[in-house]
Amino acid sequence: MKKYVFGVDIGGTTVKLGLFDVEGNVLDKWEIPTRTENDGTLILPDIADAVLGYLKEPSISKEQILGIGIGVPGPVDSKGVVKVCVNLGWGEKDVCAELSQLTGLPVRHGVAGHIGGKHIRCKLHTAVGKTQRPGKSQRHGGFADTGNILQQNMTLCQ
Numbered sequence: 001m002k003k004y005v006f007g008v009d010i011g012g013t014t015v016k017l018g019l020f021d022v023e024g025n026v027l028d029k030w031e032i033p034t035r036t037e038n039d040g041t042l043i044l045p046d047i048a049d050a051v052l053g054y055l056k057e058p059s060i061s062k063e064q065i066l067g068i069g070i071g072v073p074g075p076v077d078s079k080g081v082v083k084v085c086v087n088l089g090w091g092e093k094d095v096c097a098e099l100s101q102l103t104g105l106p107v108r109h110g111v112a113g114h115i116g117g118k119h120i121r122c123k124l125h126t127a128v129g130k131t132q133r134p135g136k137s138q139r140h141g142g143f144a145d146t147g148n149i150l151q152q153n154m155t156l157c158q
Helices: 043-054 095-103
Strands: 004-010 014-021 026-033 065-071 107-109
Touching: 004 043, 014 043, 026 043, 043 095, 065 095, 095 107
Parallel strands: 004 065, 065 107
Antiparallel strands: 004 014, 014 026
16 A cells, blocks of 8 residues: 655645655645634644545545644744744644644654654645755754755654
8 A cells, every 4th residue: 555645834825735655756736825813723723624635535545644744934842842933823832733633643843754664855835846955954043944844854743
């Protein structure tokens, strides 16, 4: 049975989503609006709905999904807790735990990712599918470049 991962890039106006195979190839991509009203309380439920809605397609089952890699526009501690995302209206938020609870899938945050025992490299940003040179982390101040969803050596949530 083939295995897949979802990549999610939360931006201030849109959330970009992608479906990738375990080699990091982009199989599909789409976006949804980032609804920041009410301190961004709808953002993670909207993402969960988008992911679970995609799994209603008959070609891929939830059992084939190894997990979700997610990037947010703000600093994250070593446990994967977002400290603040001003443009989303978030204060401290455990994005990984919340999205995992909503989807029933493992969720990892960071510039790099290790999901389901498979190392995956990809980039999900305005131009989904661009590659990043191995070993080159893109950081700006204390903020991780949210375009890099899954790559080697990510700090795991929990």
